Amino acid sequence: MKKVLIAVDESKGSLSVIDTFLDIFSCMRPEEVILLYVEKLEGGPMMDAMLGGPEMAAMKEALKGTDYQNMLDKKAEKVIDFYRAAFDKNNVAGIRTVVSEGHPADEIIATAKVEGVGMILLGSRGKRKNIYLMGSVSREVANRSDIPVLIAK
Template sequence: MKKVLIAVDDTKGTRKAFDMCTKACLCIEPESISLVYVEKLEGRSLMDDQLLSVSEMKTLKEALEGTEYQEALDKKAQAIVEYYKKLLEDSGLTSVKTIIRRGHPAEEILAAAKEEGSDLIIVGSRGSRMSHLFMGSVSREVANTADIPVMIVK
């Protein structure tokens, strides 16, 4: 595996699972690692349930461009990817690229993996009371849709 893409977010589940992501990358020894964070542009229910059509999503992205709200989202996203990049670099993994995208998380993770030519996607599972029964909707969609291997870390 030459290129690994790791999807990150600001949840406790990702922070807890990231140690395993780091260990996996140390074993795999990829040439490059891409950290991808997807900004959800609106409330959780809108993005997770895919209530917005492609044209509505485009309109929303355009409307938010240059606003204080978008600047706050960008600042938060940058802080998150830099945090995880530093963890990888502190472990000796130095070829790390950060990617920030906007939209539906599963779709954007898959698009980033394709654009980067990734050989493996690592994504966390949802950390809830029912996590022993169900994967998160994003990890499930990525695993079911990807045409490359997907590692789901809990």
């Protein structure tokens, strides 16, 4: 496998991707590992349901350069740095980081397609509180992706 996308966030569930990756790719590592962090605007499922693509794009544009956007960027950098250090410590080469904005499942699937990865790896539980009503990000990615998905526990 040439490329693997690993979706990470600040949740405890996301930590399991490190050991899962190291176990699965213990003998043969992919040429490139893409660490993806998705910045999500806080607002919950109601905001996701009510705002379509154009409205979300307008909101993202309006937030550029604000303190809120700077806070999101710092959080993304901190999370990405943590995972990069963990993989570096275990001699995983070919790491490239990507930070995107939007609905996590949509962004994970879109990035995987654009990058042409052979597998998506993500944790089983994120930080969404509405898991019982809407389903988790990992479940949504697994159900919608044409690319193989491995959910780490």
